[in-house]
Amino acid sequence: MADLLEPMKRDVRAQPGTGRNGGLIRRFSLYANTQAGFATLLILPALTVIFAVVFFPLVYSIWLSLAEVDLLDTSGPTLNLFGFNLPLYKFIGFGNYRDIVGDPLYWGALGRTVFFVAAFVVEATVIGLAMALILNSEFFGRPILRAALLIPWSMSRVVVGLLWLGMLSADFGALNAILSRLGLIDHYISFFQNGFSALNVLVLVYVWNQAPFATVLFLAGLQSIPKDLYAAAEVDGAGFWRKLWHVTLPSLRPMMFLVLVLSTVNGFLMLDLIFVMTFGGPGNDTTTVSWLGYVTAFNFFQFGPGTAILFTLTLICVVLTVVYQRLILAKFQAE
Amino acid sequence: MSVQAVPYRQPVLTRIISACGIYVLAALVAIWLIGPFLWLFITSISYQRDLLALPTPLIPVNPTLENYGKILGLVEFNHADQARLVIASLGNSFIVAMAVTLINIVFGSAAGYAYARHRSRLMSLSLYLVLFTRMLPVVVLIPALFLMLRQLGLQNSLTGLTIAYCSFTFPFTIWIMKSYFETIPRELEESGLVDGCTRFQVFCRLIVPISGPGFVAAGAFTFVLSWNEFLVAQVLNSKRGMTTLPPAIAGMLGQANLDYSIIAASGFLSALPAAVLALLFQRYMVQGLTAGSVKG
Numbered sequence: 193m194a195d196l197l198e199p200m201k202r203d204v205r206a207q208p209g210t211g212r213n214g215g216l217i218r219r220f221s222l223y224a225n226t227q228a229g230f231a232t233l234l235i236l237p238a239l240t241v242i243f244a245v246v247f248f249p250l251v252y253s254i255w256l257s258l259a260e261v262d263l264l265d266t267s268g269p270t271l272n273l274f275g276f277n278l279p280l281y282k283f284i285g286f287g288n289y290r291d292i293v294g295d296p297l298y299w300g301a302l303g304r305t306v307f308f309v310a311a312f313v314v315e316a317t318v319i320g321l322a323m324a325l326i327l328n329s330e331f332f333g334r335p336i337l338r339a340a341l342l343i344p345w346s347m348s349r350v351v352v353g354l355l356w357l358g359m360l361s362a363d364f365g366a367l368n369a370i371l372s373r374l375g376l377i378d379h380y381i382s383f384f385q386n387g388f389s390a391l392n393v394l395v396l397v398y399v400w401n402q403a404p405f406a407t408v409l410f411l412a413g414l415q416s417i418p419k420d421l422y423a424a425a426e427v428d429g430a431g432f433w434r435k436l437w438h439v440t441l442p443s444l445r446p447m448m449f450l451v452l453v454l455s456t457v458n459g460f461l462m463l464d465l466i467f468v469m470t471f472g473g474p475g476n477d478t479t480t481v482s483w484l485g486y487v488t489a490f491n492f493f494q495f496g497p498g499t500a501i502l503f504t505l506t507l508i509c510v511v512l513t514v515v516y517q518r519l520i521l522a523k524f525q526a527e
Numbered sequence: 528m529s530v531q532a533v534p535y536r537q538p539v540l541t542r543i544i545s546a547c548g549i550y551v552l553a554a555l556v557a558i559w560l561i562g563p564f565l566w567l568f569i570t571s572i573s574y575q576r577d578l579l580a581l582p583t584p585l586i587p588v589n590p591t592l593e594n595y596g597k598i599l600g601l602v603e604f605n606h607a608d609q610a611r612l613v614i615a616s617l618g619n620s621f622i623v624a625m626a627v628t629l630i631n632i633v634f635g636s637a638a639g640y641a642y643a644r645h646r647s648r649l650m651s652l653s654l655y656l657v658l659f660t661r662m663l664p665v666v667v668l669i670p671a672l673f674l675m676l677r678q679l680g681l682q683n684s685l686t687g688l689t690i691a692y693c694s695f696t697f698p699f700t701i702w703i704m705k706s707y708f709e710t711i712p713r714e715l716e717e718s719g720l721v722d723g724c725t726r727f728q729v730f731c732r733l734i735v736p737i738s739g740p741g742f743v744a745a746g747a748f749t750f751v752l753s754w755n756e757f758l759v760a761q762v763l764n765s766k767r768g769m770t771t772l773p774p775a776i777a778g779m780l781g782q783a784n785l786d787y788s789i790i791a792a793s794g795f796l797s798a799l800p801a802a803v804l805a806l807l808f809q810r811y812m813v814q815g816l817t818a819g820s821v822k823g
Binding site for chain 2: 221227327
């Protein structure tokens with residue numbers, strides 16, 4: 193590549209440009225035609241956008257979590273940026289974080305979150321793997337079923353929640369209708385009345401929405417396992433379970449790790465289903481940390497404590513992300 | 528295939544049982560995946576009073592399109608104003624999702640191309656930052672975005688929402704496009720440069736025309752993400768009629784006097800475009816999913 197650039201570099205020295213303006217444009221177009229220059233110009237717009245809508249808001253959010261935010265008070269110090277003023281509010285250090293740690297509601301929410309994440313990760317992995325194993329075997333209609341995998345994933349979580357409210361309704365739910373027809377129940381169950389049951393319903397619905405993603409990853413992993421391994425295992429007299437344990441699962445280890453990390457992060461962050469299905473109730477029985485942060489910030493408009501709660505979650509996710517990134521980058525360098 | 532001549536064959540009976548077994552399992556998967564979606568459709572074409580009969584009919588007794596008529600403003604009823612929001616929100620959703628997709632395709636693919644072809648310290652550092660943003664929870668940015676857009680006067684506007692959506696779509700587009708461009712052989716660009724094209728011309732005339740699949744993968748993916756997004760829209764565009772479809776549906780669920788069947792019809796309308804896109808571009812979506820290894 194480097195030798196291709198040589199004539200252009202010589203060009204710059206040979207022709208300094210006629211007019212001042214012409215020189216600038218010419219220099220720019222020459223710069224744009226070098227490999228490094230062209231690459232820089234291509235990433236510049238995207239990086240500007242990412243800086244403006246991710247990195248700056250991130251820093252500002254961290255600041256908000258360390259401040260006493262009163263949304264109606266505009267008299268405090270401001271940060272002037274290109275002609276518009278961003279309120280900075282009153283800096284109070286780690287006060288918000290201290291308040292959270294002293295709040296029993298936070299610890300209760302953390303406990304529920306840990307339960308939710310654990311149940312979700314286990315169920316999503318097991319169901320995702322089971323679906324992948326089924327969809328990896330030969331049968332008539334497999335392409336249709338593989339396409340159907342994308343249906344739960346392609347829906348907005350609001351619609352996912354709406355749909356399961358309909359499935360589980362105590363008045364007209366399909367699940368109640370089927371169970372009572374089979375004679376398994378005498379009267380319709382209301383799944384959201386009991387706090388623990390409501391939390392488990394949320395797990396189940398989120399698994400319905402997310403397990404197909406695990407299946408897609410597992411299917412990609414399954415297709416790369418050489419058939420010889422199974423043939424060899426069969427010669428040795430291995431049945432289904434032994435093949436699964438000794439051939440399939442070890443080969444899927446990288447994918448398994450990916451699924452576990454991703455579903456853990458997703459589990460910690462889930463909150464739109466809570467908005468649609470339970471609103472944190474009954475009582476506080478489905479209030480997870482993410483929901484607590486959301487309600488504090490946007491229902492009670494306490495931005496300081498709200499963002500602080502959300503940042504305790506972010507910390508967990510960032511740690512997991514570092515692990516995850518090692519994984520992705522390792523894969524990316526191997527290619 | 529070194530072990531081609533496998534001497535062991537399963538007994539006939541075992542094979543028949545396992546053949547039946549796989550269909551039973553496949554049927555279970557089909558019910559699990561499609562059943563709930565089907566129930567949404569069934570409730571959306573039923574009258575609420577029929578749904579409330581006991582035992583609940585699993586097949587609609589009087590199929591009707593009245594619920595769709597109600598939300599599209601074709602059938603008058605009490606509380607029609609609440610259902611009327613659906614049309615406006617549908618339009619808003621479409622505009623925002625299209626705008627976000629276009630911006631992503633143009634700038635995201637440019638950046639993806641640069642990352643696929645050029646390595647330097649600056650490039651790998653910024654790529655690391657892009658990767659980092661991919662796993663950053665969007666919800667933590669919402670308070671800051673809310674105050675920033677309020678100060679800019681872009682709260683409750685589609686422009687503001689489009690800008691905010693770039694925060695979680697850009698990293699995916701860049702990553703998907705980067706993976707795609709890496710599959711194109713470098714010789715193509717080298718021959719273009721030798722023939723006297725500038726790098727910009729090489730990108731526009733040689734690379735872009737053969738990158739259709741990459742654009743489809745990234746575009747369909749971005750569209751579905753923005754179409755389905757709920758939290759950001761709920762917080763930033765809280766004004767009536769300025770929001771997208773997911774917050775509008777969530778709002779309808781909070782109205783005690785709206786029938787479930789009407790909300791189900793809105794839900795089905797919201798699910799349809801994304802489902803069609805996902806099925807149409809299934810292969811590309813799966814590529815996007817695996818390449819972009821998604822959160823959320």
